[in-house]
Amino acid sequence: MQNYAVGILRDIEMGPSIVEYLERIDATLAPFSGHFIVHGAEARLREGDDPGAVVVIAFPDDDHAERWYASPAYQAILPLRADHSRSTVFLIEGVDHTHRATDVLA
Numbered sequence: 217m218q219n220y221a222v223g224i225l226r227d228i229e230m231g232p233s234i235v236e237y238l239e240r241i242d243a244t245l246a247p248f249s250g251h252f253i254v255h256g257a258e259a260r261l262r263e264g265d266d267p268g269a270v271v272v273i274a275f276p277d278d279d280h281a282e283r284w285y286a287s288p289a290y291q292a293i294l295p296l297r298a299d300h301s302r303s304t305v306f307l308i309e310g311v312d313h314t315h316r317a318t319d320v321l322a
Contacts, residue, residue, distance in 0.1 A: 218274055218310040219281040221250070226268035229300040237296035244293065248284035250275045268302075274310075281307045 228234060245251060254272035275281040284290055285307065297303060
């Protein structure tokens with residue numbers, strides 16, 4: 217089942233460290249078939265509070281997502297982001313096109 221890495225970033229200190237992180241992250245995703253599906257586009261807020269910059273990266277499955285996050289290449293650049301923003305980051309499993317809202321009741 218497809219998995220996602222979701223990042224919610226606030227108070228981003230745009231500077232050399234964030235630029236370097238952005239320049240290097242794509243190379244960390246490639247070996248794990250990861251690709252951006254949402255990357256910081258402005259949210260058209262309808263309810264609640266502005267979450268900040270939202271990033272969603274798709275992976276083929278949980279194994280790929282976990283191995284990417286734990287990879288030496290990603291761990292090497294993680295402080296470039298983490299030290300220059302307030303971030304919430306998590307990995308989460310997706311659902312397929314047959315999923316219905318009531319499936320969570322089972």
